[in-house]
Amino acid sequence: MKQAYLRGTVIAAALGFASTALAAEEVRIMWYSDGNEGEVVADLLKRFEEQNPDITVALDNVSYQVVKEQLPITLEAGGGPDIARVTDLKALADHWLDLTPYLADKAYWDQNYGEQADWLRPDGSDAITGFMTQITLTGGFANKTLFDQAGVALPAAGSSWDQWVEAAQQVATSQQLPAAFAMDRSGHRMSAPIINFGANYIGADGMPAPVDAGVRDYVGKLVGWTEGGQNLKDVWVSAAGASYRAAAEDFINAQVPLYFSGSWQIGNFSAKIGDNFDWVAIGNPCGPKSCSGIPGGAGLVAVKYTQHPEAVAKVMDYLASEPVMREFTQRTLFIPSNAAVRAAGDLEYVTTDPQVQPALDAFNADVKNITPEANALPAWKWATAYYTALVTRTGQAMAGEMSLEDAFARMDSDIAEQVAQAAQ
Amino acid sequence: MGAVLAAPAGLLAHLFDAPMRLWQRIAGRGGMIAFFLAPNMAIFGLFVIVPLGLNVAYALSGGTALFLPQRSYVGAANFERLLTCGDHMDPATCRDDLFWIAVWNTVRFVGLQVVVLVGVAMVTALILNGKIRARGFWRAVFFFPVLLSPVVVGLIWKWIFQRQGLLNWVMVELGMDPVNWLTDRTWAFLFSVGISVWAHAGFYALILLAGLQAIPRDIYEAAEMDRTSPGRAFRRITLPLLWPNLLVVIVLALIRAVQVFDEVYVLTGGGPGTSTMYLTQYIYETGFASSLRNPGVAAAASLLMGGVLVVLTIAQLGLTRWRDRQ
The missing domain is CATH 3.40.190.10 (Periplasmic binding protein-like II)
Incomplete structure (x- = not known):
């Protein structure tokens, strides 16, 4: 009886450990939207989760004011999300994570986002901290x-x-x-x-x-x-x-x-x-x-206080990839930030509004x-x-x-x- | 129900009886007092004394970092920045002009709001204390705004006063020209006072009403037999006997007026310009909201404001004691 009880306890403990190990890592993204980009990125992230069952992504849609006023305080206190969509790119650059060691292909990032990389990192640094989700112009x-x-x-x-x-x-x-x-x-x-x-x-x-x-x-x-x-x-x-x-x-x-x-x-x-x-x-x-x-735009940056840098890099690699950025740009009606997408010049914006293309x-x-x-x-x-x-x-x-x-x-x-x- | 609960309560008391007696024997009477006060003092210390100490530490530090260890000690530099003025009556001559603009705005707000608030609360209490129909209903009506969140109060009035708001709609319907109320400095200030009075008067009216109901009716009846006029009865009977309640109302209203923030922030955002930016908003903007935060200056300003509130509280205690001695 005693042996059976012990065996049961050991099995339960092992299952517990196993389930902890198998539990998906959670990556939190703080996101604000000017238009429909929150819905679009949620859709894209759903696909990411299907492809990567070991990572769950929690998308926190917040107002721009929260990103502007509350996020900096949280960052100063050493907290915050794992990834954030921000416009205060340079002033907060000390809080961004250098993704370089975790990225699948650093050359891809240099090639496609290198032009604006300086906007997102401290002066004199060559870190890759994130990418611009779109280029904007006043x-x-x-x-x-x-x-x-x-x-x-x-x-x-x-x-x-x-x-x-x-x-x-x-x-x-x-x-x-x-x-x-x-x-x-x-x-x-x-x-x-x-x-x-x-x-x-x-x-x-x-x-x-x-x-x-x-x-x-x-x-x-x-x-x-x-x-x-x-x-x-x-x-x-x-x-x-x-x-x-x-x-x-x-x-x-x-x-x-x-x-x-x-x-x-x-x-x-x-x-x-x-x-x-x-x-x-x-x-x-x-x-x-x-x-x-x-010029300017919103950048998606990794926060250096994250507990899951590898998972964060995986999410960033996915979102920054050419097909994903192409779809994101086409559906959000933004000026593309990805150099390859921009160079191809073949974007088909998803809209029936005849006023959009001339504006872009x-x-x-x-x-x-x-x-x-x-x-x-x-x-x-x-x-x-x-x-x-x-x-x-x-x-x-x-x-x-x-x-x-x-x-x-x-x-x-x-x-x-x-x-x-x-x-x- | 009481009997059902009595059994476990008795058991609990029995369980604690022996250890408590032992503790009393060891620690004595003073020790028991300390024992019972300890949880409350721990909470008070954690949520009042420690933050106050941190506030002082921030006020003496400089830089943009939020963590104290990363901040440099700057002594009284933050207070010096706030208090350096050519002429304190003229914010334009001050090093931190926005702080002094906020100070004088707050002084103006407190001066007007407290007088109007106490007046409105008094009149409301007198009316509600009279023999009116549906008295309970009217009491609820006047108290209702007190239950609303300040943000809701601000939003309701913003929808009324904004350019495309309810008030302008009514004015246009009546053939009048719409007015941009919230971009006019005088109107914005008066509305900030007005909505604050509307939001809080019910609470103070209730305090005064309690005081009015405690005044024995026979005093008024005696005065009536002596053919005392209602005005004289108010001056000679009501006011003196209501004084303790009135004092509480005045001091509470003063303290609350100095702390005014949320409803005005939602209504006017501190504008037009800075004409409704009060001290708490200055502290909030400097410490948290601005893209370039300055926690040291914000902490110093909050300590100065805290000092004013302490003076007001001491004045209240002094006045109450003086009145009791009379």
Whole structure:
């Protein structure tokens, strides 16, 4: 009896160990979506799990604000998901895992994602920490139906900000809209026109340069347009500090004829606007110096605090593979980040919306206009410090709390405080 | 039911009886007090004293790292940054102007909100204490907002006040021009006070109502026989006898007003500009929400705010004792 009991205990223990060993490793992904990419990646990951029964992937769909505000705190505390989709690529780069030792084919990654690898790793590092899920470019959108109804012609390619705002104002007046245009409350977004007005944030030593004439000229115009009612005041004035506010809903609801955001909105517009009205991508309105957008995008990065680096690398290898990225790009209506997919040029976007392809073409055509000053920003360590100061102080100037001169002085001192704090 | 529970409870008491007697013999009366207080003190220490100590440590450290061991000791530099001003009345002359903007916004908010809140709570309590129809129903109506989450309160009022909100819809239907309420600094400030009063007045009205009901009716009857006017009865009878409750209401409202955050954050986001950015939002934004966090400055600011709350609490205790001695 005693022997039988012992035998039973040993067998149960062995089964227990075996089941633990066979239990699938769990990889958690924190993911935010601008459009349908959450659904698409969930679908793709389901296939991955079927092919890899030893790994389960938990996809946590969260809002962009969670990624922007809560993830950095979790990372600082040494926690967080195993993989995250982020836009704050450089500032958080110390928390990313170097996947190089775990990847199946490092050369594939260098070849297909090498161009943006620097955006996702600390300065001077050659680590492979992840890949861009898509390339984005800032740019504008116009509600063509509203322009047509107002009998105002869309300004031609190469038109200036003044020309676009003037035309949009005619539309807003004619159609009794609350404002001529809206721009996301974001330092990244406002930096594209600022650079087109001749600004360069990066000093000769690689450190933040004092705000220059380009910043002064465009911020002065933007504040003037807000005071004059051309820029939709709600978006910028409805928050304090550097809080992010998107204006997409105002464009989707036809409250503004012109919206400045970026290529990642295409899927969102296709899904939400449908055939309610015609919209077109207009590229980047020009400043006196250039007509550039700021490149960027969302990166999928491995977090170095993961307990399962091999499993994480397997998931990343799968998601970064050419067929998966091709399908992801086609279904999400993004500009491809994978070099081979881009080079093939044979993408068939999954949409019945006739407005999508011309919009994507417009952004693709705009890539050639990117200036070196704009191209340097995604990989620049201090970009976030600059963006934060720009939004905070511009918002105050728009609300009439401080003069433009005071706002510019505060931008410089805010950036200097951030540099000093980082040095402590 | 009581009898069913009595048996196991008695057994439990019996089980503990011997060890407790032994412990009392060893540790004495003082030891027993310490024994019973220990669990509470452990929880208090873990969730109040330890975080307070950590807060002080963060306030004395600098850098962007979150872990204390990775942060450098900077002494009083964070306090110096917050308190350095050409003129404390003018935030523009301060090194950290946003902190002083938040301080003065909070002072303005507290000044107005507490006066309005106590007034509304008092009037509500007086009405609910009177002989009105469906008194229970009205009490529930006034208390209902207290049960709502502050985020829900903020969202409800945002849907009413925003550009395409309910209020503007009504105004347009009545042939009036819509107003962008939440982008106007004065309106946004007044609404932040208003919704805060709406959300909390029911709670304070209940405290005052309890005080009103404790006042013996015969005092009013005697005053009525002496032909005392209602106003005079309020001044000479109600107010003095309600004073202890009123004091509690004023101090609680003051402390809560200094801590205002969630409903206003949802309603206005601190805007337009920074006109409704109060101290707690400044601390939150500096320590957590901004892309560039500064936990040291946030901790220093929270200690300064904590100091103000301690002063208010001591003032309440002092006032209560002074009143008791009168």
